[in-house]
Structure formats: structure tokens, C-alpha cells
Amino acid sequence: MHTLLDKTIPPQKKHSPFTIPNSQFPRVLLAHGGGGQLTDSLLNNHILPHISNPILNDLLDSGILPTTTNRLAISIDSYVVTPWKFPGGDIGRLAVSGTINDLAVTGATPLALALSIILAEGFELTHLDAVMASIATTAKEANVRIITGDTKVVAHNQADGIYLTTAGLGSIPHSTNLHPSQITTGQLLLLNGPIADHGLAVMLAREFPDVTTTLQSDVAPLNHLIHTLMTEHPNAITFMRDPTRGGLAGLCADLARQTRLHITLDESAIPIRHEARHAADMLGLDPLEIANEGKILLTVHPQHAQQVLQTLRSHPLGRDSAIIGQIDKAEHTPDAICELRTLIGGRRIIHKPYGEQLPRIC
């Protein structure tokens, strides 16, 4: 055996020859699509610089366009989930709910959707029928119509079955102002139910198709719930966002960075199903980093928090709502972080995930 340790430590260097600027990734990686730090890098280095403008730069779930009467919200999202059908939902329900939720969390009432379908040669038409039926049912549930659309077909090996894109238009009353800039010290964080169900249901369906599980995606249109909240508590809520890709961890880490305020989450208060905790454990994944599709995180003035919680809990999509954290009493600082008070009373940082969720070895 050779010498275990030589005790020479290389001198501290500020810049190592290994530091490679943005060209570190010469090609698109799967992780660029994971909603984590690599997605940020894709947006900041390759997409936003070309089309930057004040509305886009806000990076809200919808772009908000001022008009003479009220404001218009526009949102668009693509859906490429595999498998197209999973416990609790399918790509159709996802495509309608996702865009409606992106409109609704900015305070917009969804007015209409546009739908674009990319089909791969060979995709079974009975499956397309099932997806369209699901789109119709979900749109009806949300009371939003699809008023325009497009279809394209590509060769067998150029796409995986079916991809959907939905764009949505919504209307925001002038009195509504949901924005990260409204978040201040002392406000509380509310969540409308258990985390990680969607990401785990899809992952289990994809990787372990033979495993039976009670886990179901939480995908649902949240516009009615949000409408009720905004009507009953017009001055209580300062910001909303849905913790989809990147999970609660990605969202909270982003919020801390954007607001420059410390956030503390209380692990014991974050709702999670027993099955989800175990499935995540088995896959070696952190439930906080797993995607949700029917969840909203709200920041609320502390004096209104209990009433908002009551309203959330009285709605079928918010029965298990909880106050899960708070904006700490700390100065604005560029080093603001989101911290988790753990189940055993310890502390750790909540970090934005990398991008691709990788199962561990043992």
C-alpha cells in the first residue's frame, strides 16, 4: 500500500484552473430540464439574454400585461411526461392544470387556453382519445375552454409518444398584487397539502411499472381554490407559487434568494404521506425536492394566517393545509438562505436541487 497521506495541502487559490465559465456544458443535459440549478443556468445563459424585457424578467408563473381596464396574464408550458398515463392523472390533465395553475397563482382568473399537440408516429389513437377526454374533463372542472390549437406529427424516433403545449390567458383585477416584492419579515408560509405525491407517482410508474402503490399524483386545477382565497381574504396573501419541478426546496431556495430574506421551514409541519416518505426513502430522494402538481405555497400576513388556513382546509384541495414556515426577522442580505428546522430539532440548509433526480446506490 502506498503512503496514505502526504500532508502537503495545495495553497489556497481563489481561481482554480478548473473554473470553467458558462461553456461548462457544451450540450443540453437531461438535468437542464429538471427545474433545478441547471434549468436556471439554461435560462440565464442561453434564453433570457436574447429576449429580455421587464415583464419577462420578473420570471413569474405568468407574464402580466397592463391594459387600460385590468391586467392580462399570459402563461405557456410544455408537457413531455413519461409515461403519458400515471396513477392519479395523465399528460392531458397535467397540461390543462399546469397552465391554469400558473395563471391562477399570479392572481389571474383563467379566461381561455390554447393547445398544441405533437404526436409521434405510431402513438395509438385510442390513447390520444383518452388524453383528449382527460383534457376535456379537466378543462370543464376548471371551467376554462380551449379556444385554439394545433397538431403536428413527427417520425417514430423523433418524439416519445405525445407532447402537449398549453398556453393560457387570464385576467387580474387591479386590486390584486401578488409579487415576491410584497414578502416581508414575519409573514407565514402556508401549503395546501402533502408534498411529493406527483413526482413519486410518475417515477414509480416509469421505473417500477409492476409495483402497486397507493401513491397518486396530486395534479388538479387550483383556480377555484385560489379564487375563493382571493375573494375571502383580499388583503392577506402577498405571493403564491406552485412548487412543481424542483419541489418545495427549489421554490423556497429561490424565494430566499429573490427576496434576500431568511426563510425557516418546520419539517414537522410539512404535510407528507407515510407512503410518500417511504417511497422517497427507498429511492434515496429528498421529498422536499420532488415535484408537486396540485400544490400552492402562499406567503400570508401573520394576522390573517389562521383565517386563510381555515378557508384552505374547508376546500377539498386544501384539507391537509398547514402553516409550514415563516419569513425570519432578519435584515435583507445577499446571503439569505432557506433553512429547515428538522424533525429532531436540528437545522440544515434547503438548497435548490441540481436538476436530475438520481437514485442512490444502496
Next chain:
Amino acid sequence: MTAAEIVRGYLTQLNRAADALAKREGRTRNLIFMEICGTHTMTAFRTGLHSLLPPTIKLLSGPGCPVCVTAQSDIDQLLNLATTPNTTICTYGDMLRVPGSTQNLGGENRKSKIENQKSLESARSQGADIRVIYSTLDTLTYAQNNPTREVILAAVGFETTAPATAAAILQAHSTNLKNFSVLASHKRVLPAMTALLDSGEVHIDGLLCPGHVSAITGSAIFQTLVEKYHLPCVIAGFEETHMAAALATLAEILATGTPQLLNNYKEAVTPHGNPAALALIHEVFQPASVRWRALGEIPASGLTIRNKFAAFDATKKFNLPTLPDREIPNCLCSKVILGAASPKNCPLFATACTPIHPIGPCMVSSEGTCAAHFKYARHLSHTTIRAATVRERQAPSKEGGFHAYVA
């Protein structure tokens, strides 16, 4: 009782035992316990256990992260294979982002045409067929369904994952599967721990032994460490409560003055292990001298495929050349793995080396010490996180001091 209450109870017990030890020794000293298993490393950070430990108790990570201890030459070998035409690599997710040393010594037929060969992840983005698997049997299914491709399982891990690799090889053998092989980098825990302790470079007061490995090997293997190094050993499960209990037990053993091995994880671990799994390992593998990152070559520390199954040994099947083992310049992973340096001592940590741009393996694996530090403890103040390494200067003492690198 809640987990918080249980942990608090064990921490009180730990403090009491530390006090008793101080009384017996006539002085208070820092206690350093090493956890060998990467899953323990993760649990301690993820649950905030580090932040709850008293200032005099340190938890140090040992060489138990399978990705981190895999020799650079093995990683390079894998990357060369990955970029060979008509080849599929099946791998556990943790291996996907481990950087190669960018050497390409694989001969004419393996000469990479792919630019910037860096990791399995970047190879995949350039068209290489890399599949993340959850079970070794997925590899067999893939090989059966794609008979024209060479399907290679990148098998890493300790005694925990070796039985699954063995099972796959046996099944391939019985079904006469021609296009399946294994690049095996399996390691054995005990020889590595012995080598580490023999080196005399790392001084610890007790060992938190891995529950998963012990479930396979049996608890008795750790008795050697008690006898040879007078080291208290406690086998622990993976919940934070298990770990807190084991730390308390370790301190209590120290306080008695008589080192011993205790099995705190009796629900899963027996003295002699899992005979079926051990039989699988024995049938397919034989102990061999293999290379580790940081530790170099250690006799009998690896598991290589027996000659009977040579047809499934990628090294033999493709007549792979032995690659030189190149360490990555400036990267302190080799010391971090041994618990001999803190991630913060590394000039690359959190500057050039981050989870997004990992340079060393400790930043790649979710069980890696650097990744755990970066992810869970980087911003927290020194007073709140007593991480798995020693920050303050501590004079090496004959009684069991610790050669700490000063941040």
C-alpha cells in the same frame, strides 16, 4: 415519544457518558466518532443531527461512500467503455456525474470520437447509451431485449450491493446470456478500515458501524477492530434515532474503559450475517487486492469475478488494459474520504467544485462528504454546525488526538 424527544434523550445520555469519561480520565477531551457508511453521513446532515451534537463530540465520515472510494482508473475505464460504439452502460444513478481524469488510454478501438469526455452524464448527452438502473436485473432484461448491443453493468458498492451483482451474473450464466458483462469495482469494508487504522494517520475514539453492510457480513467481522485497535464499535440502523442511540452507546463504552462491539441494530443484523447473500458473493466473487481512491491498493479489499464466470467479466471479455491511477490535481477528495481533511480545506470546494460542476467524486455522490457539506451546512455558522470534520486546531495527542487540517 417524538423523534425529537428520543434524540434529546440519547444526547443527554451521550453527555452523561462523556462526563463520566472525563471524570475517569481526569480531563475533558474531544471525542471523535467515525461513521463508515455514506447513508449515515447523509442521515446526520439531512436530519440536522450534527447541529445538535455537543461541541466536544465530532462525527467524522469514513471511507464508506461507494462512488467516492472508486479508484479514478476504474472511473476512466468505465468512461472509455461508455464511449465505445454499440455499448450500453447500466449504472446506479450516483455514478452518472463522476468526472473522468480525461485520459484516454483505451487503445485504437476504444479511441473516443466524442469531444470533452468527462462523465457518463456528458457522454449520454453526446449519444452514448447510458441507463440508470434501480436493480441489476434491469440490466439483464435490457440485454435480452437488445441482443446486438454489449450491455455492461457498472457494479460499485460494498458487501451490500455485491449480492445483487452476483445474482445477475448467475442468472446470465444460467440463461447463457452472451451480451451481458460486469465492470466490477466492489469493495469490502473491513480491509479498508484496517488499512485506514493501520496508517496511524486518523485517530478516532469509536466507530459507528454500517447497518446495511453488517446485515450481510454479520456483526462479528468488526470484533477484529475492537481487539486490534481497542476501538469501541457499535452497529447502528439508519434512522436519526438509531444514530443518536449509537453515539450514546459509543460514549458509554468509552466510559467503562473496556472497548467492545455492540449490535444496536439487532432487528436486521445477526453475528454471522445473511448466509444466502454471503453464499452468492462467495460463488461469484473472490477477495482480491484492488485499488481505492485515497487508500491505494489494499490486499483482499475488493471482490473480483471468479474465473468460472470470466465470460461476464468486462475486464477479461474486452481485454481491457490496466489504466494508470491519476488523481485529480488540487482535489482533496482523497483526504476527505479518510476524514483527514475537511471539504473546507480544499481549494476547489465551493469555488471550482460545486454540485453543478463537480471535480471530485465527494461532490458528486449524494453520500459524499463534500456534497453533504455543500448542500446542508455551507452557510451555517461555525457555532451551529459541528460538521463531520474538525475546524479548530487541535494538538495531536498520544491518547488519540486528531491530525486536523486547519481551515
